[in-house]
Amino acid sequence: MKIGILGGTGRMGQGLARGYAAVGHEVFLGSRSPGRAADIASELAGGVSGGSLAEAAEFGELVVLAVPFGDAVSTVEPLRDALDGKIVVDITNPFGAVPPGQVAGIEHNCQAAPSARWVAAYKTTFWKTLDDAGGSDSQSLDVFVCSQDDEAKAVVMELITATGFRAIDCGGFENARTLDVMVPLMIELDGRLRADARSSWKFLG
Ligand SMILES: NC(=O)c1ccc[n+]([C@@H]2O[C@H](COP(=O)([O-])OP(=O)(O)OC[C@H]3O[C@@H](n4cnc5c(N)ncnc54)[C@H](OP(=O)(O)O)[C@@H]3O)[C@@H](O)[C@H]2O)c1
DSSP: OEEEEETTTSHHHHHHHHHHHHTTOEEEEEESSHHHHHHHHHHSOTTEEEEEHHHHHHHOSEEEEOSOGGGHHHHHGGGHHHHTTOEEEEOOOOTTSSOTTTSOHHHHHGGGSTTSEEEEOOTTOOGGGTTOTTOTTSOOOEEEEEESOHHHHHHHHHHHHHTTOEEEEOOSHHHHHHHHHHHHHHHHHHHHHTOSSOOOOOOOO
16 A cells, blocks of 8 residues: 655654564655655655655555644645545643643544544554564553444554554544544653553553
8 A cells, every 4th residue: 555644754653664664565754855765765664755745645555644733734735635535643742732632633633634544543652662563561552542433443454454453443433533632641651660662551351
């Protein structure tokens, strides 16, 4: 599959790109600095290229939104036509920028490209764990996934599973509100109990 990553030069973007490329996907890192994205891509595994945000949106059959939450809408709006009908994987964490527990970040962001197929994922996946989906105790880490579009969600869950994580279907956007508020608590607990940004929520069931 062809995967574009908006914010592909970042910690999450690069980590996801490595994982996707390792299982045979073609990845394009999109950036406000296309030359820098191309340079970073050339240092990653084969199958990764880089350029502008618009090129990433055009390239991807599936597009990951990996910019800061506060820049998500302004990043997506100019790409609305390119994203029409495509799966957009929103990994952005709002950290209280929308009413916590009442509105999910994805419910806010999806207004910027309503004709895309929005899926929330990786919200509770620390960037440092992206190269270590098996976890420290050989138990696959969980990636929680929410969408109103069951087919799009299934595609994203298959992609997540292929990269070694366990994908958990968490239903629709109403449950993404809960994922959003799990993130600050995960960061607080990690700081108190581990302090290495390698923590993860795990559903035992
Ligand atoms: N860090 C984590 O462990 C983690 C875990 C789960 C989810 N997330 C979420 O994933 C997203 C990315 O996090 P990250 O840690 O990868 O951040 P990061 O390392 O700071 O990378 C963010 C990328 O977004 C781009 N960017 C920055 N400001 C922008 C703007 N004003 N407009 C458009 N693009 C901009 C930058 O790319 P260019 O400068 O090349 O354009 C940058 O490479 C965030 O929404 C975060 O909440 C992070």
